[in-house]
Amino acid sequence: MTRVLELDGIHGGYGETEILHDINMHVDPGEIVVIVGPNGAGKSTAMKAVFGLLNIRKGAIRLQGADITNTPPQQVVREGVAFVPQSANVFVSLSVEENLEMGAYVSSADPGPRVEEIFQLFPPLREKRRQPTGSLSGGQRQMVAMGKALMLHPKILLLDEPTAGLSPKYRGEIFQIVRDINAAGATILMVEQNAKQALRIAHRGYVLVDGENRYTGTGAELIADDEVARMFLGGGRTT
Amino acid sequence: MMEFLNFYLVPGVVLGCIYALGAIGISLTFGILRFSNFAHGETMTLGVYFTLSLIHLTGLHPLAVMPISMALTAAAVLGMDRAFFKPFRNSPTIMLVIASFGLMLMIRSVIQFFWGVQLQALQTGIQRPWVLLESFRILPKHVLIIGATVVLMMAVHLLLTRTKIGKAMRATSDNPELAALTGIDTELVVKATWIMGASLAVAAGVFLALDTHVETMMGFKLLLPMFAAAILGGIGKPYGAVIGGLVIGIAEEISAYPWIGTEPLLPPGYKAGVAFAIMVAMLIWRPQGLLRGRQF
Numbered sequence: 001m002t003r004v005l006e007l008d009g010i011h012g013g014y015g016e017t018e019i020l021h022d023i024n025m026h027v028d029p030g031e032i033v034v035i036v037g038p039n040g041a042g043k044s045t046a047m048k049a050v051f052g053l054l055n056i057r058k059g060a061i062r063l064q065g066a067d068i069t070n071t072p073p074q075q076v077v078r079e080g081v082a083f084v085p086q087s088a089n090v091f092v093s094l095s096v097e098e099n100l101e102m103g104a105y106v107s108s109a110d111p112g113p114r115v116e117e118i119f120q121l122f123p124p125l126r127e128k129r130r131q132p133t134g135s136l137s138g139g140q141r142q143m144v145a146m147g148k149a150l151m152l153h154p155k156i157l158l159l160d161e162p163t164a165g166l167s168p169k170y171r172g173e174i175f176q177i178v179r180d181i182n183a184a185g186a187t188i189l190m191v192e193q194n195a196k197q198a199l200r201i202a203h204r205g206y207v208l209v210d211g212e213n214r215y216t217g218t219g220a221e222l223i224a225d226d227e228v229a230r231m232f233l234g235g236g237r238t239t
Numbered sequence: 240m241m242e243f244l245n246f247y248l249v250p251g252v253v254l255g256c257i258y259a260l261g262a263i264g265i266s267l268t269f270g271i272l273r274f275s276n277f278a279h280g281e282t283m284t285l286g287v288y289f290t291l292s293l294i295h296l297t298g299l300h301p302l303a304v305m306p307i308s309m310a311l312t313a314a315a316v317l318g319m320d321r322a323f324f325k326p327f328r329n330s331p332t333i334m335l336v337i338a339s340f341g342l343m344l345m346i347r348s349v350i351q352f353f354w355g356v357q358l359q360a361l362q363t364g365i366q367r368p369w370v371l372l373e374s375f376r377i378l379p380k381h382v383l384i385i386g387a388t389v390v391l392m393m394a395v396h397l398l399l400t401r402t403k404i405g406k407a408m409r410a411t412s413d414n415p416e417l418a419a420l421t422g423i424d425t426e427l428v429v430k431a432t433w434i435m436g437a438s439l440a441v442a443a444g445v446f447l448a449l450d451t452h453v454e455t456m457m458g459f460k461l462l463l464p465m466f467a468a469a470i471l472g473g474i475g476k477p478y479g480a481v482i483g484g485l486v487i488g489i490a491e492e493i494s495a496y497p498w499i500g501t502e503p504l505l506p507p508g509y510k511a512g513v514a515f516a517i518m519v520a521m522l523i524w525r526p527q528g529l530l531r532g533r534q535f
Binding site (some may be wrong): 051073074077078083085088089090091092093094100102103105106148174 | 411413419
């Protein structure tokens with residue numbers, strides 16, 4: 001079984017500053033893998049490295065075995081990686097339907113049928129299809145952002161803190177959605193601040209500290225690990 | 240009442256159409272390339288002179304040769320983008336603004352070199368107004384300008400809402416970073432923006448030339464009201480630019496109406512000040528514009 005994604009000894013950062021010092025992780029087909037850790041540990045940065053938004057100095061990133069290190073974002077999308085940034089992840093002035101269509105921009109096929117499938121996955125979006133996305137609630141915007149990313153059946157979906165800034169009620173809803181789209185076949189790599197909740201739905205997790213892997217294990221193992229719990233999962237807050 | 244309609248409101252709507260067409264280009268360029276393009280007025284002037292030469296060559300009506308001058312101007316603008324703006328794509332905005340300022344002076348000098356600085360006209364002869372309902376008078380060229388503007392606006396609307404590249408243009412204007420992460424071909428969007436902005440600028444210039452005359456400073460004189468219209472409507476919002484253009488055009492014309500007593504409220508020489516006053520007021524109290532565009 002080929003790994004969907006593999007980060008092999010990644011060193012890199014923005015410009016001159018190095019943020020990641022030796023990151024190793026992988027994602028297998030059908031998995032939900034969660035990256036947790038304190039602020040400034042390089043969680044989001046590790047994810048951005050995959051998407052070609054980072055200057056990688058050492059190491060390699062492989063997508064189904066093919067090297068995609070330092071490939072520009074537009075090309076990474078074509079290779080089958082979809083990225084949902086933490087904020088500003090929808091086109092607010094475009095309608096819900098247009099946002100989904102843009103998710104299929106690199107394909108020349110008619111996006112119509114796939115848009116219908118996405119509406120089946122996120123039923124609340126169907127009746128709002130013609131509304132500007134900026135008028136939707138936070139949770140529904142996240143649905144649009146994820147739906148947009150799923151348009152082209154990506155090999156892997158990268159989610160950068162999908163529950164950031166959402167109320168606890170929506171947070172649970174989003175985690176449920178992540179489970180649902182995983183059950184529908186999507187492989188997911190996710191960065192989360194709400195570590196405990198995220199690890200509960202994860203197959204595996206990585207704890208990053210100071211730009212390095214610190215702990216690795218299944219979601220349940222990491223939650224059960226005393227040291228991890230004491231350091232990062234205390235009140236669900238990581239400051 | 241009829242005097243207000245005939246000599247203030249109709250010319251105001253005509254002027255508003257011209258500003259609106261020009262402002263769409265400014266607004267889109269700002270939204271997608273993120274800089275104020277000072278050369279936009281000169282793009283307009285260039286298109287008018289291409290039209291003038293094509294009329295001399297073919298003897299056809301200005302609107303008949305306008306598509307060709309639009310194509311020529313768009314090609315020229317794409318060349319200028321390649322030479323003057325593309326190298327600065329990832330540079331601070333101020334470098335692009337200064338580049339556009341330099342380009343503005345260069346285009347104007349080239350036009351003056353090849354075509355001369357004397358006043359010219361696209362059409363000769365005096366038009367008699369059509370008289371409707373006994374006292375409503377309208378010049379045929381004004382009907383033509385308003386009608387052609389409506390057609391162009393509908394074309395722009397269909398392009399932006401029904402085509403893939405149009406939606407990608409709106410998406411890029413909305414959020415350029417996300418557009419790149421989504422896989423939208425931003426260079427293609429940039430090209431489409433230049434072509435659309437230049438074509439509409441040519442239409443605005445030709446309409447202004449039909450209404451008045453042809454001269455090398457005509458585009459530059461329109462730059463301020465076009466910027467005012469784009470800001471009023473909300474930067475990056477093409478529909479806002481249309482509203483902004485109409486408001487500014489009408490406001491300029493009716494500011495000279497004798498609202499109080501028999502003298503014009505504002506001497507016609509101060510018309511340009513109206514656009515400036517609206518722009519300053521908007522920047523102070525509602526910098527995002529009427530349609531919530533990007534803030535400066």
